[in-house]
Amino acid sequence: MLARARTCAHYSVGARRRPKYRVLESSMAIPRSLGELRRVAGASGPRHPSVREEVRSNLIRKLRAGDPLFPGVIGYEETVIPQLVNALLSRHNFILLGLRGQAKSRILRGLVHLLDESIAIVPGCELHDDPLQPLCAACRARVAREGDDMPIAWLSRDDRYVEKLATPDVTIADILGDVDPIKAARGGLELGNELTMHYGLLPRANRGIFAVNELPDLAGKIQVGLFNILQEGDVQIKGYPVRLRLDVLMAFTANPEDYTARGKIITPLKDRIGSEIRTHYPTTRHQAMAITTQEAWTTRPAAEDEAVRLPQYIREVVEEIAFQARAERRIDKRSGVSQRLPITCLENAASNAERRSLLNREYPAVAGVIDVYAALPSITGKFEMEYEGELRGADAVARDLIRAAVANVFIGHFENTDTRGVVEWFDAGGSLQIDENGTAEAFLADAARVPGLLDLTRQTGLEPKAPPTSRASAVGFILEGLYATKKISRSDERGYHAAETAAPRRPARVTEPSFDDMPPVPGGAKKKYYN
Numbered sequence: 001m002l003a004r005a006r007t008c009a010h011y012s013v014g015a016r017r018r019p020k021y022r023v024l025e026s027s028m029a030i031p032r033s034l035g036e037l038r039r040v041a042g043a044s045g046p047r048h049p050s051v052r053e054e055v056r057s058n059l060i061r062k063l064r065a066g067d068p069l070f071p072g073v074i075g076y077e078e079t080v081i082p083q084l085v086n087a088l089l090s091r092h093n094f095i096l097l098g099l100r101g102q103a104k105s106r107i108l109r110g111l112v113h114l115l116d117e118s119i120a121i122v123p124g125c126e127l128h129d130d131p132l133q134p135l136c137a138a139c140r141a142r143v144a145r146e147g148d149d150m151p152i153a154w155l156s157r158d159d160r161y162v163e164k165l166a167t168p169d170v171t172i173a174d175i176l177g178d179v180d181p182i183k184a185a186r187g188g189l190e191l192g193n194e195l196t197m198h199y200g201l202l203p204r205a206n207r208g209i210f211a212v213n214e215l216p217d218l219a220g221k222i223q224v225g226l227f228n229i230l231q232e233g234d235v236q237i238k239g240y241p242v243r244l245r246l247d248v249l250m251a252f253t254a255n256p257e258d259y260t261a262r263g264k265i266i267t268p269l270k271d272r273i274g275s276e277i278r279t280h281y282p283t284t285r286h287q288a289m290a291i292t293t294q295e296a297w298t299t300r301p302a303a304e305d306e307a308v309r310l311p312q313y314i315r316e317v318v319e320e321i322a323f324q325a326r327a328e329r330r331i332d333k334r335s336g337v338s339q340r341l342p343i344t345c346l347e348n349a350a351s352n353a354e355r356r357s358l359l360n361r362e363y364p365a366v367a368g369v370i371d372v373y374a375a376l377p378s379i380t381g382k383f384e385m386e387y388e389g390e391l392r393g394a395d396a397v398a399r400d401l402i403r404a405a406v407a408n409v410f411i412g413h414f415e416n417t418d419t420r421g422v423v424e425w426f427d428a429g430g431s432l433q434i435d436e437n438g439t440a441e442a443f444l445a446d447a448a449r450v451p452g453l454l455d456l457t458r459q460t461g462l463e464p465k466a467p468p469t470s471r472a473s474a475v476g477f478i479l480e481g482l483y484a485t486k487k488i489s490r491s492d493e494r495g496y497h498a499a500e501t502a503a504p505r506r507p508a509r510v511t512e513p514s515f516d517d518m519p520p521v522p523g524g525a526k527k528k529y530y531n
């Protein structure tokens, strides 16, 4: 504990664990009484920096050292992060504008790491008063009474972050506070007396970060309250002016359309928010896959040969579904398509592979396109539809998205590969049945009838000695790819068979040139990404 302690201008000390308030018993380096704190602070007691100054100086230290600023936030290195850093260096309160599932909350929670590890507070004070300059009447009285002997406590940075989701039923009492008549009666106090106040979330966030998600959903009256604090540091509770110079870094999030809609945000509040920062969905499939890999629960406890495997092309297909959905005209653009879609879809596809594997006693479980279709329940709730989509139904729209995603990924892997031999076999009248719960062995035996089909699996990066479940997944991907690009057909009765329509369907998105920084495709040619 002492080894990590540091005495510095911010009176902060080494990492401290819960309980939240802890009066340190004995320590040489860490002040435990007001007198000791005063000695560390110097004779006159240099003013503790404001939260925004504290964040700024810690940020500068990290920038100098080249430390990661927001670990786990992927794809914002050149867009959101620089703007956010500028906002924090400017000591701004700021708002993140973005659609759902764009890591806004993760960024806000990441601000905690820019706070000092802990700060000195008056024990028990709801406002986390600085013992050297208490705000509230109770603490001021206590300092006067106890002087240098007053114990002090240390508050860790995790306890200095307060987050609230704005909903229409959030009240002023929730955010700012209320007059507590019982407290008043007990203390024999006037109702307007500061000591009768019951503080809301914002005063309790004093000396920390106060984050409000979906700011436009907050009632106008509360927005005025927030504005007063940003402007004057002045909290008005139930008409009683209580002047509290709160020290808070305020951060907000909003859907861009709500935020810019006239009348949803009171203009003076908007004017006081220093920086407006736009978030966005991952711009490349590569970044998106990195996020999904980080967030999805796919590394599951299992015996080694039973662990579920997710081939690269399946990860790509799952990711591509989200890209297709965001470009899909039948899906509502204003609410967006969260990154949670590919995350839950990948988890569900892995589970379906696990389930089949357990039923058939075939290991390892390897996910295939069939499992992505089985993951429909994790897809359909993740977007809201336009009228045309409503007519078609969420299931059908989701199936269309999967098919378009498979087409795009398949083209990326097989663009320069000759698949004519396989297509001709189907054109000559051949067909392959589909058994969703069948064994890989049976499927492969059936697929072996198609000349050249098994050889094509090498193009997916399949290793020569791959287990049957891996090979079956690769064959399934090829067949689904040929179906998605309309080279063959698929139906419940006949399985895969010759194409019924001639013109190949183009994927919804425009293609883009390949990236040089893409992960290499094992065993395959350099692959193009279509974002």
Ligand SMILES: [Zn+2]
Pocket: 122, 125, 126, 127, 128, 129, 134, 135, 136, 137, 138, 139, 140
């Ligand atoms: Zn206090």
